[in-house]
Each structure stands twice: as structure tokens, then as C-alpha cells.
Amino acid sequence: MKDLKKAKNVYESIKIPEELNSTVNETINRKYVGKKSSFWKRRNIISGVLTTCLAMSFLFVFLVNTNKSFAVSVSTIPVVNQIAKLVTVQNLIEEDDTKLVKANIPAIQNTGNTDLEKRINYEIMEKMNEVLEEANKRAKEYKDAVIETGGTEEDYHPILINIDYEMKYSGDDLVSFLINKCETLASAYTEQFIYNVDLETGKELNLRDVLGDNYKQIIDNEVYKQIEERKKNSDNIYFEKGEGGFEGIEDEYQNFYINENRKVVVVFYKYEIAPGYMGIQEFEIPNDILV
Amino acid sequence: MAEDAKEILINYIKENENKFYRIAYSYTGQRDAALDVVQEAIIKALENIEKLRRREFIRTWFYRILINEALTYLKKNKKYVSLEYENIDDENFENFENLSTSSIDIYKSIQKLNDKIRMIIILRYFENLKIEEIAQITKLNVNTVKSRLYKGLKEIKISIEGRK
Numbered sequence: 001m002k003d004l005k006k007a008k009n010v011y012e013s014i015k016i017p018e019e020l021n022s023t024v025n026e027t028i029n030r031k032y033v034g035k036k037s038s039f040w041k042r043r044n045i046i047s048g049v050l051t052t053c054l055a056m057s058f059l060f061v062f063l064v065n066t067n068k069s070f071a072v073s074v075s076t077i078p079v080v081n082q083i084a085k086l087v088t089v090q091n092l093i094e095e096d097d098t099k100l101v102k103a104n105i106p107a108i109q110n111t112g113n114t115d116l117e118k119r120i121n122y123e124i125m126e127k128m129n130e131v132l133e134e135a136n137k138r139a140k141e142y143k144d145a146v147i148e149t150g151g152t153e154e155d156y157h158p159i160l161i162n163i164d165y166e167m168k169y170s171g172d173d174l175v176s177f178l179i180n181k182c183e184t185l186a187s188a189y190t191e192q193f194i195y196n197v198d199l200e201t202g203k204e205l206n207l208r209d210v211l212g213d214n215y216k217q218i219i220d221n222e223v224y225k226q227i228e229e230r231k232k233n234s235d236n237i238y239f240e241k242g243e244g245g246f247e248g249i250e251d252e253y254q255n256f257y258i259n260e261n262r263k264v265v266v267v268f269y270k271y272e273i274a275p276g277y278m279g280i281q282e283f284e285i286p287n288d289i290l291v
Numbered sequence: 292m293a294e295d296a297k298e299i300l301i302n303y304i305k306e307n308e309n310k311f312y313r314i315a316y317s318y319t320g321q322r323d324a325a326l327d328v329v330q331e332a333i334i335k336a337l338e339n340i341e342k343l344r345r346r347e348f349i350r351t352w353f354y355r356i357l358i359n360e361a362l363t364y365l366k367k368n369k370k371y372v373s374l375e376y377e378n379i380d381d382e383n384f385e386n387f388e389n390l391s392t393s394s395i396d397i398y399k400s401i402q403k404l405n406d407k408i409r410m411i412i413i414l415r416y417f418e419n420l421k422i423e424e425i426a427q428i429t430k431l432n433v434n435t436v437k438s439r440l441y442k443g444l445k446e447i448k449i450s451i452e453g454r455k
Contacts, residue, residue, distance in 0.1 A: 003397045003447070003448075003451065004397070004412075004416045004447075006391065006393060006394035006397050006398075007394060007397040007398040007401055007416070007417075008416060008417050009390065009394050010379070010384065010390055010394050010395055010397075010398035011313060011317060011398065011413075011417045012313070012417075013384040013385045013386055013387070013390060014312070014313045014316050014317065014383065014384060014385075015382070015383050015384055015385050016309050016312055016313075017312070017322055017326060019326070020308055020309070020312050020326065020329070021308065023326055023329070023330055024304065024305065024308045024329065024330075024333065025305075027330050027333050027334060028301055028304065028305075028333065028337070235366075237359065237362070239359075240430055242342060242343070242344055243339070243342060243343075243352060243355060243356075244335075244339040244342050271335065271338075275359045275360070275362075275363045276331075276360075276363055277363040277366050277367050
């Protein structure tokens with residue numbers, strides 16, 4: 001078609017920006033060489049339209065299996081609220097020229113098992129300190145990279161780091177909650193720290209513990225089914241198999257939490273099985289849990 | 292083996308970066324957005340290279356990632372991006388003064404097509420991909436690609452004739 005040849009001329013005249021080559025090389029180098037540093041320089045986005053929040057969340061799930069006999073005995077006294085809850089123990093706002101940190105760090109209370117509470121709360125605190133330290137380091141590296149590549153102080157926008165928590169299920173024998181970390185202008189690496197802790201035995205609970213030996217089959221079938229269901233809406237795009245799409249969970253340590261219906265919810269991070277705009281993908285598994 | 296695949300991917304990206312940029316630009320109509328789309332696609336490809344089982348599919352595989360990124364961008368920014376405002380001027384196009392008005396009109400009419408049809412026209416006529424390759428990239432069957440292609444061509448024709 002002659003007309004399309006003409007249009008092709010226009011297409012081929014699209015001007016290639018000078019920085020394309022350096023952007024490409026930089027991205028490859030950061031990504032390739034610096035795999036461990038979990039950091040790469042993003043182009044300095046000036047356009048206001050492009051404030052894409054690369055929100056990388058990860059979650060902590062503690063399944064707290066409290067001492068059942070104790071819980072039952074106190075639950076007969078209706079006025080006592082023995083349901084485990086989360087309280088903010090550290091409310092942190094930190095601001096400097098590289099970053100703005102807002103962190104609500106939770107601790108768990110009222111589980112009826114103080115030793116394990118202590119251990120879990122200590123673990124959360126340790127992990128959060130580590131996460132914040134890394135984020136601080138990344139913010140500094142990022143700023144240095146901007147300055148090194150000829151940017152000015154004004155070109156640099158402080159990185160926003162936000163930590164918050166959410167109770168997913170709280171019953172008299174089980175607690176499930178997650179901690180979200182959102183970092184804008186950060187790495188594309190998702191960090192995951194998952195603890196499934198049985199408070200009574202101290203053992204970490206995994207999918208095998210909550211769904212039995214058939215956990216993989218149960219979850220795979222359900223996830224495939226729900227993906228097909230969601231794809232009926234053409235706004236929902238999932239990566240295909242072989243291209244980063246869902247191909248069955250790897251093992252019993254796949255991320256999950258327990259929701260208010262006492263069901264397992266399997267979680268996939270942004271980009272894990274679908275394009276970024278689809279966000280975090282969650283799938284509720286209808287089977288009853290075994291704990 | 293894995294490193295090897297990575298090398299191949301990196302070479303492929305470096306050799307074709309201009310192409311990727313043009314596709315991204317023709318999608319987003321914005322220079323900065325196009326650079327972002329290319330960058331995101333590279334990151335995603337490097338992160339997922341282990342999942343590419345057969346090397347001969349590297350091209351369709353990468354195009355798919357790139358196009359997904361572009362569509363993602365459009366979806367996210369739908370309320371801000373309007374291709375009507377895309378500037379076809381000497382800032383964004385080479386040899387702008389030599390481009391004929393009619394060719395710019397045709398280009399514009401392609402830009403006005405809906406995203407899915409536009410993608411197929413771009414891949415087929417600007418990037419010279421085979422229908423079968425486009426089917427692989429879009430995960431559509433060959434007949435659907437063909438019918439969208441014809442639909443697109445028809446719409447272009449109508450819009451050109453409407454202008455005459």
C-alpha cells in the first residue's frame with residue numbers, strides 16, 4: 001500500500017534522542033553488573049505526567065498459632081478481648097536531602113504467648129532496621145549517581161520510603177498480618193521476607209502446613225482458573241507461560257497470608273506474573289485451612 | 292548457558308535500540324515516555340531472560356515485552372496522554388521539512404487508530420514483521436491479526452478520503 005510507505009517515511013524520521021544510547025547502556029550495565037546491589041539508576045523523570053511509583057511492596061506474614069486451650073478458656077469470658085492485635089511501636093519520620101522515610105512499624109500483642117511475641121517483635125524490628133538501612137544506602141547511591149552524571153541538586157527528588165502494616169486475620173488461634181514497604185524511584189527487585197510462625201511450637205508455617213500435601217496442585221489449579229476468569233476482562237493482561245507468566249508455584253514457601261475468611265491468599269508481586277499496571281496479584285484459595 | 296543467553300539478549304538490545312525507541316515513541320507520542328518504556332522493557336527482559344526457552348524467539352519475545360510496557364504506559368496515563376497533541380515537528384522528527392503533508396496525514400490517521408489495531412499496523416508496515424510473528428507477539432491467532440489489520444487499513448483509508 002503506497003500510503004503506508006509514505007507513513008513509514010514519517011515513522012522512520014522519528015528522531016532518536018541523544019541519550020537513548022547512554023540510557024540503554026546504563027540500564028544494561030546497572031542491571032547486569034550490579035545484580036547484587038539491587039540498584040539501578042532510573043532516568044531523571046522531569047515530566048510531571050511520569051511520576052510512576054515503582055511501588056515495590058513485600059510482605060511479612062506471621063501466622064500466629066496461639067495456645068488453643070488457653071484461648072478457648074478465656075474466650076468464655078465475653079468481656080475479655082483476647083484477640084491478638086497489632087500496635088505501632090515505632091513511628092518514624094526521617095527526612096534529609098536524599099530521602100523521606102515514613103515508617104509505622106508494628107508489634108504484635110495479646111497472643112497469649114509472650115515469649116513468642118517477643119521473638120516475633122524482635123524479628124520484625126531487626127528486619128525493618130535492615131530494610132531501612134538498605135533504603136538509606138540506596139537513596140544515597142541514587143543521589144550520588146544523579147550528581148555524578150551531571151545532574152544538579154535540583155534534579156534530584158528525594159526517594160520516598162513508606163512502611164506500614166495491615167492485619168489480615170485475627171482470630172483466637174491464628175493471626176496473619178503483613179508489612180508493606182513502598183519505595184518510590186527504587187529498584188525493580190522485590191524483596192520478600194516471609195515468616196509463618198506457629199507460636200505454639202515455634203515452627204514456621206508454610207503452605208504444606210495449611211493446605212496439606214496436595215498444596216501445590218490445589219493452588220496451581222485455582223490460580224490458573226482464576227487467571228482465566230480474570231482474563232475475560234480484556235483490561236486484565238497476564239504474562240504468558242514461557243514469558244514470565246504463571247507456571248505453577250515453586251514450593252510451599254510461596255507468599256501467602258490468611259484473610260478474614262480464614263482462607264489462604266496466595267500473593268504474587270508486581271511484575272511477577274503480569275505487567276506492572278496489574279499491580280500485586282492475589283488469589284484466594286477456597287479450601288479450608290488445616291490449622 | 293544462562294550467561295550466554297544474556298549476552299545474546301544484550302547484543303540484540305544494543306543493535307536494535309533505535310527500533311525499540313521508534314516503536315515506543317509511536318505508541319506514547321512523547322519522548323520521555325518512550326525512553327522510559329524502552330528502559331522498563333530492557334529491565335524486564337534482563338530479569339526474565341531465563342524464562343526464554345528458545346533463542347530463536349528472542350525478537351518476538353522482546354517485542355512482546357516492549358509492547359506490553361507501552362500498553363501499560365498508555366493505560367496508566369490515559370487521562371493525560373492524547374495523541375491528538377502529539378507534535379509532528381522538527382523537534383521530534385528528522386528532515387521534517389522534507390516530509391510531505393500527505394505522508395504526515397497518513398501517519399496521523401494511523402496514530403488515531405485504537406491501540407490494538409495500531410500496534411498491528413506498526414508491526415506489519417513499519418517494522419515489516421510477518422503476520423505469523425505478529426500473531427506470536429500478540430498471542431492472537433493469525434486470522435484475528437489479519438482481520439484487525441484489514442480493519443485498520445480500512446479505517447485509515449476512510450480517514451484519508453474524508454480529508455480529501
